[in-house]
Amino acid sequence: MTATGILEIEAKGFGFLRQIKSNLNRLPNDVFIPPPMIQEHGLLAGVELEVTAQQEKDGKVRAQSVQAIQGMPPAAWQAVPRLEDLPAISPQKPIWLEREPTGHSQRLVDLFAPLGEGQRALIVAPPRSGKTMMLQHIAAAIAANQPEHQLYVLLLDERPEEVTEFRRSIRGQVFSSSYDDNLGNHLRLAKLVLEFVKRRTEAGKDVVLLIDSLTRTGRAFNAGQQGSGRLMTGGLDARALEVPKRIFGAARKIEHGGSLTIIATILTDTGSRMDDFIFEEFKGTGNMELVLDRSLAEERLYPAINLRSSSTRREELLFGEATVAHQKLRRAINDLPPKEALQKLLKLLAMFPTNAALLREFSK
Template sequence: MAAQMPTDEKIRRADVVFWNEGARVRLSSQIQVFYNTWLAPEAKALQARSMIFNLNELRQLPLNELIAMASAAELRNAVGLPRAELIYELMRFHLGAGAQVQAAGVLEFLPDGSVSLRDAARSFRPCKDDPLLPHDPVRNHGLRPGQAVTAKLRLPRQSRENGRLVVDALLSIEGKPAEQYTAPKDFDRLTPLIPRERLILENNVNKAASMRVLDLITPLGLGQRALIVAPPRGGKTVLLKTIASSLRANYPDLDLLILLLDERPEEVTDFEETVDAPVYASTFDEPSKRHAQLSDLVLERARRLVEQGRNVVIMLDSLTRLARGYNANQIGGRTMSGGLGSNALEKPRKFFGAARNVEEGGSLTIIATCLVDTESRMDEIIFEEFKGTGNMEIRLDRELAERRIYPAISIPQSGTRNDDRLYHPDELVRVLQLRRQLASVPGWEGLEMLQRNIAATQNNAELLLRGLR
């Protein structure tokens, strides 16, 4: 400024004034004003650009921590917002400030043509903070429903993005860098084979007698399509849980997926606490549309894993409730006996029929429960439709359950197709001898005899060598 200008005029025109005389504390405060006005915004912007947020980790934070973050960001009405909306607003704020936000999830292709990134930790439940994937990367990489991706996000730029967070760039696809990913052969073009590699359920972790019974009566193979036919309170949930624990103990590399539909919330929690595997659940208080959406996405995820040569096991409870969900979700069409729609079983058949051993490598095993003796005509029709489609059937008996004989497996009515391909030839001879002995014993006494012999031996090999006594 001109030296001749009066001091008052200099102060009026200047953005910041530094006095070279007077108290030191006044000079410090003037410097702080200068920093806050000119330097601090640039420093904050630089700091924001260096910050990286993970959307999945943010979703796991307690609500009070999210509210504290919102308060620090000076977001209005943060306390009253629903959890998903609060996370969405936080991400919008940090993206607007220049921070990087990353998210991992599974792709869901919606009927309107859009593609969303769903979080597996929330059982793929649709939420407002789910990012949107543009069509260009889908076409460029040949992406399919159920694909697992990691992406960098951005704010919406177009009205068709409906104000949602949008994928700006794909970082990885199925664990590989996006630029190195090549789409594998489609699941429907893979060659299905009869199961040949056995999954042994007997183990030293839970030491369950029921698993030894299944190994002897209904051997399980990779690619099996297994049906557990059960009356109410027949012990199907406990049996399913024990099979899952045994598979995890014996085959830690197996991709085990638990799918619970129309289930009680406490049963879901019990599965999550006792089985070391991802549990995808839709409880009975959720709409049938949600059951269908979850089952579709879990199946697509399993198909994508098989395409990569992985061995996948889906444990479904239950096939009956899955069919009910699709039936309630069906629009139009004829209604048949029992209130079942003419096309209601089309997708459940596709789900159960997806189980197969694959010649190119990999397999999809499905172990599903099916309800009988429920006094529901619809449930009986559903069972009749699926009765001949599986290649393994475990029949639980109401009489055995009432006698408190567990596992309540009906030995004469249970079995596996082509089980000779799963046993060693020497083992098969002794297994057939054991089954003939059990067939000669009437009713529930056969299972009791088998359980006594199981309790008296360390393992099935010892039992087969010594025979029933």
């Protein structure tokens, strides 16, 4: 028999093939991959394997030989460089979100904090500022405008109903470990999804990973940390953020290759010293920040984006010839308080059916 799946390697050196359609969960009938097979082919966690397999007398299924790795012959895959060894460049190809005149969230992101292939983007959000809805809008726009991109969502320690809402609202694969799952599952899923998207990027694919949220991911790894003997602000272990930083830091555009775009939410102003420290550790590590404002959300001004605080590094690479018009637009709101700036832009979006039409007005 032939079997396919995503390889998860256990601490003792053996592995199992997990199924994407089953949320990469551990299942009794997962195909067993013996250590010699992993060593022979230099297999890495997260690769998609096609193997011949046989059911043993005890009912378990064991791989007999490797037929393909990431859709390639084993020898061809072994020649593929690892993500960390590939040259990374600044995002240059835009991922435009604009779909329709009424999509204000997507249009404002395009105008003030554009996304590009390989972006490392933070959505900075206080509680009840609309971060989950913003992430869903971004996911829906990417799925519609860039169907060739492979879209994945990682939800850790989220409410089960939000997981269901995500699965129903976007055309992408949602990996989730909700708050009623155990801590060990949070940690293994986060690590496996990281390796999974890295393997796809190494193979030349354009991958987008949305994470909600880095704060909860950091909390989970802090709770699961064995202890370095050194506690930091708010009870955070000194090594707790090593894996979350590796996850977020994996985003990059490979020169003449694929891309891994990561868009992650992070919480602020929660009243938790630990959350504040997690935010400070990630602040400035991205190359795009979209800042949400709770005061705008409380006045029912959506999307509650603080336009002056939101930006993308090297935005001129994405804006191209329209850079001057974008700069004029930003200067038009630079001296305004967040509320007035957002109200002015919402009026402009209502006046002009597309961002292109709006920018033409500012290029005169």
